[in-house]
Amino acid sequence: MIIDIHGHYTTAPPALGEWRDRQIAALGDPASAPSPDSLQISDADIAATIEANQLRLMDERGIDVTVFSPRASFMAHHIGDFQTSSTWAAICNELCYRVSTLYPDRFIPAAMLPQSPGVPVATCLPELEKTVTQYGCVAVNLNPDPSGGHWTSPPLTDPYWFDLYEAMEHYDIPAMIHVSTSCNPAFHTTGAHYLNADTTAFMQLLQGDLFSRFPGLRFVIPHGGGAVPYHWGRFRGLADALGKPELDEHLLHNVFFDTCVYHQPGIDLLTQVVPTRNILFASEMVGAVRGIDSRTGHHYDDTYRYVSATPHLTPDERALVFEGNARRIYPRLDAALKALTDKESPSA
Numbered sequence: 001m002i003i004d005i006h007g008h009y010t011t012a013p014p015a016l017g018e019w020r021d022r023q024i025a026a027l028g029d030p031a032s033a034p035s036p037d038s039l040q041i042s043d044a045d046i047a048a049t050i051e052a053n054q055l056r057l058m059d060e061r062g063i064d065v066t067v068f069s070p071r072a073s074f075m076a077h078h079i080g081d082f083q084t085s086s087t088w089a090a091i092c093n094e095l096c097y098r099v100s101t102l103y104p105d106r107f108i109p110a111a112m113l114p115q116s117p118g119v120p121v122a123t124c125l126p127e128l129e130k131t132v133t134q135y136g137c138v139a140v141n142l143n144p145d146p147s148g149g150h151w152t153s154p155p156l157t158d159p160y161w162f163d164l165y166e167a168m169e170h171y172d173i174p175a176m177i178h179v180s181t182s183c184n185p186a187f188h189t190t191g192a193h194y195l196n197a198d199t200t201a202f203m204q205l206l207q208g209d210l211f212s213r214f215p216g217l218r219f220v221i222p223h224g225g226g227a228v229p230y231h232w233g234r235f236r237g238l239a240d241a242l243g244k245p246e247l248d249e250h251l252l253h254n255v256f257f258d259t260c261v262y263h264q265p266g267i268d269l270l271t272q273v274v275p276t277r278n279i280l281f282a283s284e285m286v287g288a289v290r291g292i293d294s295r296t297g298h299h300y301d302d303t304y305r306y307v308s309a310t311p312h313l314t315p316d317e318r319a320l321v322f323e324g325n326a327r328r329i330y331p332r333l334d335a336a337l338k339a340l341t342d343k344e345s346p347s348a
Helices: 014-025 043-051 054-061 082-102 121-133 159-171 189-207 229-241 264-273 303-309 315-329 331-344
Strands: 003-008 065-069 107-109 140-142 175-177 219-221 255-258
Touching (some): 003 315, 014 082, 043 082, 082 107
Parallel strands (some): 175 219, 219 255
């Protein structure tokens, strides 16, 4: 089975964006804010966007299942207050859940959190509980910088985050560390802010000792870990200078990387440097890089091709990257897939 652990509903019906525009326009006049009930998206609307885009590409590339969450750049936690984010997160999470009910054997939901700058992270817990227990979400997306590129939140090792970590351990779910739109003109959202955040999150975790307190916590750092694999020696050296154990012992029982790296040399480096047990297949298709590479004639985000072609994985290791690691690191995903298999089995 090929499991893509990094999918976003980037192709949601236009009505979603139009509703969000009305919500933002009403920030200065709460009485004019649109109600969630005013957003009307039919199952047919969802089917049209999914079947023409993500599902079509999954079939073309041989991907069986995608862990599917709201569009990362749409999270925009810096806009409005907590109530703004809470309403918006609930709408986006429900939409991804509806995708999973229409295509239960192809899409498994993950949730965005209703984060808001300066607000205690415990305010996110009701939405987390709802999405896990009612929607069957198998992971959450955690934004380490809800300020949108100004980095006003404390490091991920700070007690500010501990209420969320306790809930993650309780529900046995991982978090993908994923920022949202940058409102800082110094940082392009997908070309700089995303990769900066991936690298920054890893360094924050390296500096601390978070996993001695939360040994069951699991983080997936997307986009191949930003600069981390390319500068593995730098991070090993910094760990040594800071008196930390080797990275394998200090972080790699709890920190994992995906394969959203859009060229063959990048995947070759990732698979040569990072232990196989810490790599999960992902493509973030129809995402930040949607074009076709003129040198190869294939989509940049067709990461299945790169993982299949790299010489640094044996067949057994490739199977771990494509499926085994995801089932281990996302136990609720594993349970959902087993339930689907039992349901489809003639003997069930």
